[in-house]
Structure formats: structure tokens, C-alpha cells
Amino acid sequence: MLVHDIIVETSRVKSIRLKADGWAGHLPGQHVDIRLTAENGYRAERSYSIASPPGDELLVLTVERVEDGEVSPYLLDTLRAGDRLELRGPVGGYFVWTGLENNPLCLIAGGSGVTPLMSMLRHRDTATNRGPALLMYSSRRLQDVIYRDELDAMAGRDPALRIVHALTREAPPDWTGHRGRIDKSLIAANCFAPAQRPAIYVCGPTSFVESIAAWLVEIGFEPLNIKTERFGPSGG
Numbered sequence: 001m002l003v004h005d006i007i008v009e010t011s012r013v014k015s016i017r018l019k020a021d022g023w024a025g026h027l028p029g030q031h032v033d034i035r036l037t038a039e040n041g042y043r044a045e046r047s048y049s050i051a052s053p054p055g056d057e058l059l060v061l062t063v064e065r066v067e068d069g070e071v072s073p074y075l076l077d078t079l080r081a082g083d084r085l086e087l088r089g090p091v092g093g094y095f096v097w098t099g100l101e102n103n104p105l106c107l108i109a110g111g112s113g114v115t116p117l118m119s120m121l122r123h124r125d126t127a128t129n130r131g132p133a134l135l136m137y138s139s140r141r142l143q144d145v146i147y148r149d150e151l152d153a154m155a156g157r158d159p160a161l162r163i164v165h166a167l168t169r170e171a172p173p174d175w176t177g178h179r180g181r182i183d184k185s186l187i188a189a190n191c192f193a194p195a196q197r198p199a200i201y202v203c204g205p206t207s208f209v210e211s212i213a214a215w216l217v218e219i220g221f222e223p224l225n226i227k228t229e230r231f232g233p234s235g236g
């Protein structure tokens with residue numbers, strides 16, 4: 001697929017926008033597998049969630065730098081507009097939200113784990129009939145919040161969407177939001193009640209996803225309504 005352009009999101013994250021010509025379409029939450037092949041034939045393949053909603057002209061992937069990684073530094077530092085990327089997809093039929101469900105939507109993201117959830121929010125944003133939705137989003141610092149302006153704008157025009165930020169490392173002096181990690185009490189205080197049977201999607205680093213999923217079950221949410229996607233091994 002042809003790289004249309006690349007957008008700087010934060011100091012460690014860029015969005016790669018691809019021309020979606022011939023793209024068969026996807027559901028919010030799905031990912032693609034990118035394959036890089038070196039001149040000597042060496043191959044590396046990694047998964048990246050789709051951040052754009054279904055039906056857009058551009059297919060957007062949002063990539064965070066993993067220091068010393070094989071693929072993410074290439075995508076952030078070397079890839080240019082006009083290059084071609086070999087990708088397979090869409091992949092995944094479990095971590096998807098079609099938008100047809102009418103129960104509340106609860107999204108919980110750690111860092112770049114917001115990517116597939118952003119596809120869901122962008123898709124929801126185009127709907128005429130929007131149910132209640134919550135995004136709980138953990139970032140290191142305010143300047144690390146990916147899609148910050150777009151999220152603020154979305155929440156500003158949509159009273160049914162609530163966004164709760166948690167800043168784990170550093171917060172501005174006038175920050176009125178949560179300081180520290182998302183924990184069980186923050187979830188219990190902000191999430192819908194278990195009786196409302198929200199559809200819950202949790203995405204981020206492996207340890208983040210596992211802690212959050214365990215707390216959700218302890219609070220009383222049905223495991224069948226909790227869908228998780230693990231991006232990789234690191235902690236927050």
C-alpha cells in the first residue's frame with residue numbers, strides 16, 4: 001500500500017496514512033500485519049491496529065517507538081510518503097466493535113493501545129444515533145496523549161462521550177484530572193454499572209491489560225463482555 005503521508009502525533013508516536021485503494025474494508029478494532037523485507041531477504045512482521053474508521057479514503061496506523069525495536073524505528077525514522085508498505089489484513093474478528101450494539105461502550109487504553117479504540121470512537125462519531133461511551137486513557141504525560149485535540153473536540157460536541165485521562169509520570173500544576181495509573185477505584189468510580197452491561201474493550205501493554213481485566217471482573221463486569229488486546233511486553 002502506498003504511504004500518503006506521515007503525521008507526528010507525539011515525540012514517540014507517528015500516524016502513517018496509507019492510500020486505501022483496493023482495500024476490502026475493516027471493522028473498528030481490527031489490525032493489519034506489516035511485513036518488511038531487507039535486501040538480503042531477511043523478513044520481519046509486526047501487527048498494527050487500524051486507527052481510521054471504516055470507509056475512509058486513508059487507512060491510518062499509529063506507531064509508537066519501541067527503543068531498540070526492529071520494526072517501529074524503521075516505520076518512524078525511515079519510511080517516507082510515496083514508499084510502499086507490504087501489509088496483510090484486516091486481521092482479527094474478536095476485538096471488534098461494529099457500532100450496531102446498543103449497550104454502553106467502555107474503552108480503556110494504555111499509551112498506543114488507544115489506536116484500535118480510536119477507530120471505534122471515530123466510527124461512533126459518524127453515527128447519527130450515539131449511545132453513551134467512556135474512554136479511560138492512561139498516558140505518561142499530557143504531551144504523550146495521542147489524538148489529544150481530536151479527542152477533546154469529539155467530547156466537546158458529544159455529551160454522551162466522557163473521557164477520563166490518567167497521567168502516570170508527570171502532570172501540569174493545574175491538572176485537575178487523575179494523577180497516577182488507572183486503578184480499580186478509578187474504574188469503579190467512572191465506568192458504567194455492571195448492570196448496564198457495557199461492552200468493554202481494553203488495549204495496551206500486556207501488564208496493563210491484565211491488571212485492568214482482573215479489576216473489571218472483581219468489580220462485577222461479566223468476563224464475556226470484556227475484550228482485550230495486548231500490544232507487547234512493556235509496563236507503562
Ligand SMILES: Cc1cc2nc3c(=O)[nH]c(=O)nc-3n(C[C@H](O)[C@H](O)[C@H](O)COP(=O)(O)OP(=O)(O)OC[C@H]3O[C@@H](n4cnc5c(N)ncnc54)[C@H](O)[C@@H]3O)c2cc1C
Binds near residue numbers: 061
Ligand atoms: C494485535 C496487535 C496490534 C498492535 N497494534 C499496535 C499499534 O497500533 N501501534 C503500535 O505502536 N504497536 C502495536 N502493536 C505492537 C507492535 O506489533 C510491535 O510489537 C511493536 O511496534 C514493537 O515492534 P519492534 O519490531 O519495534 O520491536 P521488537 O524488535 O519486536 O522488540 C524490541 C524489544 O522491545 C520489546 N517490545 C516488543 N513490543 C513491545 C511493545 N509493544 N511495547 C514495549 N516493548 C515491546 C521486546 O520484548 C524487545 O525486548 C500491536 C501488537 C499486536 C499484537
